[in-house]
Amino acid sequence: MDRTGAAARGPLTRLLTGLRTLGGSRLQQFCLVLLVLFVLVALLAPWLAPQDPTFGRLGDTLLGPSAEHWLGTGQGGHDTFSALIAGTRTSLAGPLAVVLFSTLMGTAVxxxxxxxxxxxxxxxxxxxxxxxxxxxxxxxxxxxALFGKGMTAPVIAMAIAYMPYSARLVRGLAVQEKARPYIAAYQVQGHSALFVTVRRMLPNIAPTLLAQSTVNFGYALLDLAALSFLGLGVQPPTPDWGAMINQGQAAVLQGQPLSAIAPAVAVVLVVVAFNVVGESLGDRLAGRDS
Structure with missing residues (x-):
């Protein structure tokens, strides 16, 4: 019995030990676990959603919570819980694309x-x-306004808007790295500028850049959710948290607020979690450098 208990506690103990090595308070560790859970939900959304999030019956419009519909139904009669799970993938994919493109462009510049x-x-x-x-x-x-509703044009535009954040950060850190002796040593050895900047300088900048990108992810998610809330981003019937908040306004007036509250809480949790994790990474790096 003792051996079985020890074996069962092994993975959990290793997980907790790994979280402690990341440093930070319990709040920071909780936010990190929360982000991992949201990512898993986004990856497994088609298998986790109990019902089809895009299918609804007119007779089931704006129903309250029940055994069949845990969070009730939306204005179109679709299951709110299923739409919330399916919307996790859409709501996280857009900010991920913004952060990837903006970070790559900003790093190069x-x-x-x-x-x-x-x-x-x-x-x-x-x-x-x-x-x-x-x-x-x-x-x-x-x-x-120029290219029509959807996610492609807004993601590209927001990637361009977020690019200066990464470019300024990388430029400042790269100037400091360029003044270090090891850069001059590589130049004397005849290595190209591309080799020195990408293979030697960039790895030293990457941790701080990762912290900045983590914070940017939360802001990008908030901006894209606001865009979908305005009806300019993800279009129905594709599930999206911002669009769900917009569609849930009518449900709030009719006494079924969960259709709007559930996605709003999800947006707040993810944005706060990314900000907390990003700020903690930045603080740890600053403390390590000092």
Missing amino acids: GLFTAWRGGWIDTVVGRVLDVVFAFPALLLAILAV
Whole structure:
């Protein structure tokens, strides 16, 4: 019995030990676990949703919670719990694309300008200042006005809007790294600029860049959810948290608020969790560097 109990506790003990090695408070560890759970739900959404999130019956419109519909039904008669689970994948995929594209572009621009310096650094810096002045949500709305509703155009526009955050960070860190002796040593050995910046300089910048990207993910999720709430992002019947909040407004007026409250709580939890994890990563890196 003791051996069985020890074997059962083994994976849990290793998980808790791994979380402790990440440092931070219980709140930070809880947020990290919460993010892992949301990612798992997004990956397994088709198998976790008990019903078809896009199918609804008019006779089941705005029903309260029951054994068949745990969170009630929406305005179209679809199961709110199933739509919430299916919307996890859509709501996380858009911000992920924004963060990936913006980080890749920002990293390339930041490394290039830091390495070249001079007038190139000055000109690119001024261009980034101009892009930085435009809110991401405003650029996304402009993209929708030009190219139509959906997610492709807003994601590209928001990736461009978020790019200066990564570019500025990478440029500042790369300038500091460029002044270190090991960079001069690689140059003396005849290594190319591409090799030095990508293979040697970038790994030293990557942890701080990861912390910034984690925070950006939360903001991107909030912006895309606001866009869908306005009816300019993900279009029905595709489940999305922002669109569900918009559609749930009528349910709130008719005494069934769960259709709007459930996705709103999901958005808040994910955004706060990403901010907490990102800030904790940044604090740990700053403490480690000091």
